[in-house]
Amino acid sequence: MLTLFSEVKKLFTYTVRRVFSLIPVLIGMTLVVFAIIHAIPGNPAQVILGQRATAESIATLTKELGLNRPWYIQYADYINALLHGDLGVSLRTRGPINEEIWSYLAATAELTIVAMLIAIIVGVNAGIVSAWFSKSWFDYIAMVLALIGVSLPIFWLGLMEQWVFSIELGWLPTTGRENVRDPVAAITHFYLIDTLLQGRPDQFITVLKHLVLPSLALATIPMAIIARMTRATMLEVMQSDYVRTARAKGLSMFWVVYKHSLKNAVIPVLTIIGLQTGLLLGGAILTETIFGWPGIGRYLYDAIGYRDYPVIQSGILIIAAIFVLINLVVDLLYVFVDPRIKYTK
Amino acid sequence: MEKNPILHIKDLKVSFQTGKKLVPAVDGISFELKDGEILGIVGESGSGKSVTSLAAMGLIPSPPGKIENGEIIFEGKDLKNISEKEWRKIRGNQISMIFQEPMTSLNPLFTIGNQLMEAIRLHTDLSKREAIVRSIELLKLVGIPRAEGILKEHPHQLSGGMRQRVMIAMAMACNPKVLIADEPTTALDVTIQAQILALMKDLNKKTNTTIILITHDLGVVAEICERVIVMYAGQILEQGDVRTILKNPQHPYTKGLLKSVPDLRGKKDRLYSIPGTVPTPGSIHKGCRFAARCTEAFAQCQEETPDLFQMENDGHEVRCFLHTLKKGSGSHVGVPS
Ligand SMILES: Nc1ncnc2c1ncn2[C@@H]1O[C@H](COP(=O)(O)OP(=O)(O)OP(=O)(O)O)[C@@H](O)[C@H]1O
Ligand code: SF4
Ligand SMILES: [Mg+2]
Numbered sequence: 180m181l182t183l184f185s186e187v188k189k190l191f192t193y194t195v196r197r198v199f200s201l202i203p204v205l206i207g208m209t210l211v212v213f214a215i216i217h218a219i220p221g222n223p224a225q226v227i228l229g230q231r232a233t234a235e236s237i238a239t240l241t242k243e244l245g246l247n248r249p250w251y252i253q254y255a256d257y258i259n260a261l262l263h264g265d266l267g268v269s270l271r272t273r274g275p276i277n278e279e280i281w282s283y284l285a286a287t288a289e290l291t292i293v294a295m296l297i298a299i300i301v302g303v304n305a306g307i308v309s310a311w312f313s314k315s316w317f318d319y320i321a322m323v324l325a326l327i328g329v330s331l332p333i334f335w336l337g338l339m340e341q342w343v344f345s346i347e348l349g350w351l352p353t354t355g356r357e358n359v360r361d362p363v364a365a366i367t368h369f370y371l372i373d374t375l376l377q378g379r380p381d382q383f384i385t386v387l388k389h390l391v392l393p394s395l396a397l398a399t400i401p402m403a404i405i406a407r408m409t410r411a412t413m414l415e416v417m418q419s420d421y422v423r424t425a426r427a428k429g430l431s432m433f434w435v436v437y438k439h440s441l442k443n444a445v446i447p448v449l450t451i452i453g454l455q456t457g458l459l460l461g462g463a464i465l466t467e468t469i470f471g472w473p474g475i476g477r478y479l480y481d482a483i484g485y486r487d488y489p490v491i492q493s494g495i496l497i498i499a500a501i502f503v504l505i506n507l508v509v510d511l512l513y514v515f516v517d518p519r520i521k522y523t524k
Numbered sequence: 525m526e527k528n529p530i531l532h533i534k535d536l537k538v539s540f541q542t543g544k545k546l547v548p549a550v551d552g553i554s555f556e557l558k559d560g561e562i563l564g565i566v567g568e569s570g571s572g573k574s575v576t577s578l579a580a581m582g583l584i585p586s587p588p589g590k591i592e593n594g595e596i597i598f599e600g601k602d603l604k605n606i607s608e609k610e611w612r613k614i615r616g617n618q619i620s621m622i623f624q625e626p627m628t629s630l631n632p633l634f635t636i637g638n639q640l641m642e643a644i645r646l647h648t649d650l651s652k653r654e655a656i657v658r659s660i661e662l663l664k665l666v667g668i669p670r671a672e673g674i675l676k677e678h679p680h681q682l683s684g685g686m687r688q689r690v691m692i693a694m695a696m697a698c699n700p701k702v703l704i705a706d707e708p709t710t711a712l713d714v715t716i717q718a719q720i721l722a723l724m725k726d727l728n729k730k731t732n733t734t735i736i737l738i739t740h741d742l743g744v745v746a747e748i749c750e751r752v753i754v755m756y757a758g759q760i761l762e763q764g765d766v767r768t769i770l771k772n773p774q775h776p777y778t779k780g781l782l783k784s785v786p787d788l789r790g791k792k793d794r795l796y797s798i799p800g801t802v803p804t805p806g807s808i809h810k811g812c813r814f815a816a817r818c819t820e821a822f823a824q825c826q827e828e829t830p831d832l833f834q835m836e837n838d839g840h841e842v843r844c845f846l847h848t849l850k851k852g853s854g855s856h857v858g859v860p861s
Contacts, residue, residue, distance in 0.1 A: 418585075420623060421631040427581055427623075428643040428694070429616035432608075442633050518678040519632055 193514055197507060204503055209261065212496045213254055216488050222246075227270065227486045266496075267489035271482070276493045280478065284497065285368030286356060287467070287474030291459050293371075293390055294397035299452060302402040306409025306448075311436060313414060321406060328403030333462055337396040337469040344392060354471030356389050357382070393470040397462050401455035408451045412444040419443075446517055453509030457502045529556040529597075530734050531580065531619075531702055536594035538575050540805070541587055547806035548592070549575045551758040557702065562728055562735045564749035564766070566742055566781065570802045572758040573738045574624065577704045580736075581621050582611040598702075617647040620695035621704040626688040626712070630679040636690055637675030643697040662693040666723060685716035692720070696727065703727070704736045709744070721748055742785045746770055751839070754778050757803050757813040760832065764840030774835065774842040776818045812845070820846065 216223055224240040225232065245253055260267065266276035305325075309318040345353040357363050357370060363382055366373045371390075374383040416422060417440055425435045464476030471477075475494060482490035514520050538550040550572040557563055565573050578584050580596055582603065596603045598619065603611070623629045630639060640662065641655045650658060656675070663671035666689040679687060688708060695703055705724060709717040725748045728735050737749060745752050745766060753763040754777065762775040773779045780798040800817040812818070815825040824845050832841045833848050 420625050420628040423583065424623060424629045424691070424694075425631070425642075426583060427615055427621050428697075429612040429614070429646055430642065431612060439631050439634075443631070517633060519680050 190514060194511060197510060201503060201507065205500070208496060208499045208503075209258060210254075212492050212499075213257055215492060215495070216244075217250060223488070227488060229486075261496075266493040269482075269487055269490050271485045271487045271490070276490055280475070280490075280493060280497065282365060282368045283473060283475045283478040286370075286472060287460070287463050287476060289369050289371060290390065290393055290397065290466070290472060290474060291456070291463055294394040294459060295401065295452070295456055297394060297398040298402040298405055298455070301398075302405030303409050303448065305402075305406040307413055307436070307441070309406070309410040310413035310417065313410075318410075322410070325403040325406045328399050329407075331399060333396055333400070333465050334469055336399060337393070337466060340392045340396055341469075351391055352389050353392075356386065356472055358385050361385075393466050393472055396469070397459060397466045400462070401452075401459065404455060405448060405451055409444060409448050412447050413440055416440040416443045442516065446513065449509055449512055449516070453506055456505045460498055460501065530559045530599060531557040532595070532597040533557075533576070533580065534595040534597065536576065536579060536596065537592045538572075538579050538584060538589060539592050540589050542806070545806065546590065546592075549589075549758055549805045550579070553594075553755075553758070553760055555753055555760065555763065557734060557736060558751075559701075560728070560732050560734055561751060562725070562737055562749045564745035564752040565736060565738045565755060566740065566745055566752060567755035568740065568802045570757075570804070571755040572805075573755055574706055576755075577621060577706055577736065577738060580702075580704060581615055581619060582606075582608075583615075583621075613647075616643050616695075616700070617698045618700055619702045619704065620698075620700040622688070622691045622695050622706060622708050624707045624710065626684050626691055626708075629691055630687060632679050635676055635678055636682070640675070640690070640694055640697065643694050647698045658697070659693075662697060663690070665696065665727075666690075666693045667719065668693070685712050685720070688712060688716075688720060689723070692723065692727075696731070696733070699731060700733065702734045702736065704738070706738045707740065708737070710740065717744075724748065742770070742781055746785075754781065757808065758805060759813060759843065760841070761814065761844070762840075762842045764835070764837060768837050768840050774840075774847060775844050776820050776846075777814050780817075812843075 222237065222241065223246060224237045224244060228236055228240060241247055245256060264277055266280065268274070269276050269279060272279065305321050309321045312318055341353050344351045361382065363370045363373055363379075363386065364377060366376055370386040371383065374380070374386055413436070417436070422435055422439050425439045426432070430439075460476075463472075463474060464480065466472065467474045467476040468480060475498065479491065479494040481487075482494065533556075534554050536550055536553045537548055539546045539548045541547075553572070553576055555563075565576070567573055575584070575589075579591060580598075580603075584591060591604060594604070598614065603614070630636070637656070637659060640659045641652070644650060644655045644658050645652075648655075659675060660671045663674060668674055668686065668689050674682070674686075674690075679690075682690065692705075692708070695705075703724075708724070709720050712720065721744060724735060724737065727733050737744070739745060742752075749766050751763070751765050752769055754761045754769075754775065756777055762769065762773070762778045769778060770782065773782055777798070784797050798817055803813065803816065810829065811827055812821070812825045812830055815821045818825065822845070828845075830843050830845045830848060832843045834841055835847070
């Protein structure tokens, strides 16, 4: 009992310490994002409004953006607003960004999570089977596919998917996230959840169909990388002394692989998952553009077209924050899996 | 007192695929393990001691390894061709093994208790609670203080000596008939070494476990073994009971090994070491495998391979032409030494 309590306490202290260590990173991020608008040469209001803006509108915008005050006051204001959950106002829609952005964020999150789940489930299992039957035909085929997978450009894959499955076969929709004639009434903006909450299995299926192609396109690269990583670490672990010990006890190879090898192989795979989830956000912008997915990538893309600086700022800030958060989660998972880390770090 | 053989290895040949060639690491080993004895196997690094014991556990990594020939007879039954399922009933239950590498032989991610109980619950139908009781009992048996606490710890929290004790406890979990200890003390410091050896001797007496003790060190053999096998380059060069061999070694290699043991006969000379190294498997095609390093080698040694020769003393065998000659010629010329 006592040891359990002290374990939990250690884990808690570690978490708190890791979270605190993020503060300088977060401050740095806000500084960079804040600097974006000030890095624009000349008067930003002029740049934002374009060549033919009147002096009057420029003055109004300058004031609206608070650009006539010293930068540190502006920064303090910005931070203050952020701390109150206020991301500013979109120049294009005139709506508060923190209200608008959520639906885009949820759309991206839904796509990314589904893609990552596919990548992990398929990748890890393919890696295990390949390692178990290493040098078999399954292994060769899986590894050739993985090699192709990592080298495929997402946009090409996306376009091919659309061509084959939507245009030629007509099985799946090309773009969007829902049937526009029967839109999903948003609650959480995660449509898979919302449709279920409202008891609309028909809509759930529609949403799922819309998810298939973009999430597969997005999952391909991480899936291939995870499969290769899992295979390599499994092969290494299966040669290890402790696996031999486990076999010497009389355990079956199946049990040895699933208990003694998999947990050890998970550690490097976790690293890859963390890195890939970060990269997925980048991949999401491409995928969202190809598949007309109303996510944060599209939101940013449109904002850049309109020179909607507050939105650009917020979008970048949020993506960066998510990246940092994912890394934190991965680090905490390490501690959860590997008892050695608690004491050495 | 005649003891029955519990494990009989007959003409065992184990090879490893190296590049395109199949290279023998163990080449025609035969010996009997008598019920209740402690048998020592000595030999320099690479002589095939671990490969022999892995074969007796059915754990030769394959590929690259392959048992090419021979029989492994345990309690009258040949294990060579039994199924993996039958092997699993024997491993950890009837025959157990302690590995050479205590630092890496435990899974770092699971607690000691978890790994210990895994062995117990696999071969017995003890409940979880009973298995915990048995684990604590085992840890106490191998001399681990505060056994209850250790159960919840992870391997990295224990010292090398403690880990090796845990390994021994794990191997003893189901009261195996045969315990193979592959250099259980090489990774440990001298005081811990002595404790572990005392523990093995104790286990042998208390539980009547038959033990194969693999070591580099004839001093260790002198201390606890009854019989000893001297291995070299995948072959047995000399075997017999410990007293005979220590007092009256016949093979030049054994003599060399004995000279390199510090203080065994009360002398305090500078430590002798046999010049040269063990040939890599497959590198010797004809002649005595020890010829390149033997101070007594003569012409025949380069051409022909000597067989094991039965000495007058029961069970004492030597693989050296000096002795076949003696017999072949019928003369009683003293062996030059
Ligand atoms: N997995 C393997 N793959 C290829 N060759 C191997 C393998 N295991 C052992 N061998 C070969 O078998 C020979 C004997 O090895 P073994 O481990 O039995 O020696 P040993 O007597 O136990 O030595 P040590 O005292 O260093 O433990 C080695 O020289 C090596 O070439
Ligand atoms: S056979 Fe010859 S080389 Fe081999 S040990 Fe005897 S004397 Fe030495
Ligand atoms: Mg060895």
